[in-house]
Amino acid sequence: MAAANWKMNLTVTEGLVLVKEIKAGLPSPLDCDVVIAPPFTHLVPVMDIAGNSGIQVGAQNCFHEKSGAFTGEVSISMLAEMGARYVIVGHSERRQIFGETDALVRTKVNMILEAGLIPIFCCGESLEIRTSGKHTGFVQSQLLEGLFHLPAELFSKVIIAYEPIWAIGTGVTATPEQAQEMHAFIRQAIVEHYGHDVGDYSRILYGGSIKAENARMLFSQRDVDGGLVGGASLQGPGFLAIIAAACG
Numbered sequence: 001m002a003a004a005n006w007k008m009n010l011t012v013t014e015g016l017v018l019v020k021e022i023k024a025g026l027p028s029p030l031d032c033d034v035v036i037a038p039p040f041t042h043l044v045p046v047m048d049i050a051g052n053s054g055i056q057v058g059a060q061n062c063f064h065e066k067s068g069a070f071t072g073e074v075s076i077s078m079l080a081e082m083g084a085r086y087v088i089v090g091h092s093e094r095r096q097i098f099g100e101t102d103a104l105v106r107t108k109v110n111m112i113l114e115a116g117l118i119p120i121f122c123c124g125e126s127l128e129i130r131t132s133g134k135h136t137g138f139v140q141s142q143l144l145e146g147l148f149h150l151p152a153e154l155f156s157k158v159i160i161a162y163e164p165i166w167a168i169g170t171g172v173t174a175t176p177e178q179a180q181e182m183h184a185f186i187r188q189a190i191v192e193h194y195g196h197d198v199g200d201y202s203r204i205l206y207g208g209s210i211k212a213e214n215a216r217m218l219f220s221q222r223d224v225d226g227g228l229v230g231g232a233s234l235q236g237p238g239f240l241a242i243i244a245a246a247c248g
């Protein structure tokens with residue numbers, strides 16, 4: 001799976017040029033999931049251009065209440081009606097810049113699943129936590145707080161994205177060994193909680209400075225099932241190379 005997180009980049013016009021480029025360069029047949037998560041304002045036009053190419057569309061966020069006096073917010077039912085299939089939740093930028101807590105992330109996960117959409121649940125530690133050697137415990141607590149309350153049937157719909165904060169937008173990528181170590185840890189935590197029937201099939205993406213040059217090595221790791229890509233998803237050729245690495 002290759003998922004693009006455009007963050008707050010590209011106008012609609014620029015975004016549609018990019019989607020057309022990606023659509024034209026997709027592997028054929030496309031036998032893995034390709035997701036684009038543009039800003040809210042781009043969802044419908046991106047979906048229109050994506051058509052039946054196989055490109056799926058997701059949102060980068062949703063609000064944690066169903067409706068009401070929440071000026072400027074977008075609800076999950078609005079996103080579902082638009083045709084979004086995925087929602088990124090728990091991204092470190094939302095946790096850090098917007099103060100989203102594990103409890104809030106859990107509420108959003110529940111809402112996304114209840115609406116029939118698929119959460120892309122982000123987790124990952126800061127450099128400080130990694131340096132102190134507490135990174136696995138930290139990620140485990142994010143999983144416990146945000147996801148492990150779910151019954152197995154719902155949990156199995158969730159996609160996890162391990163995104164070490166020190167690797168996001170920094171140009172510093174986790175080494176394939178570091179990524180594999182954490183992904184194996186996450187899978188083991190899932191197995192311990194839900195059993196092999198769920199854990200063996202859970203999709204765990206890596207995110208953090210993925211580029212065309214490092215994608216293949218990262219994705220070839222046993223427990224890395226693809227990537228959530230920020231900066232490198234904003235350029236057609238680079239993202240197409242990442243798609244090729246994820247889907248190959």
Ligand code: PGA
Binds near residue numbers: 167170171232
């Ligand atoms: P990056 O962002 O690829 O620019 O590091 C990844 C993400 O934040 O999802």
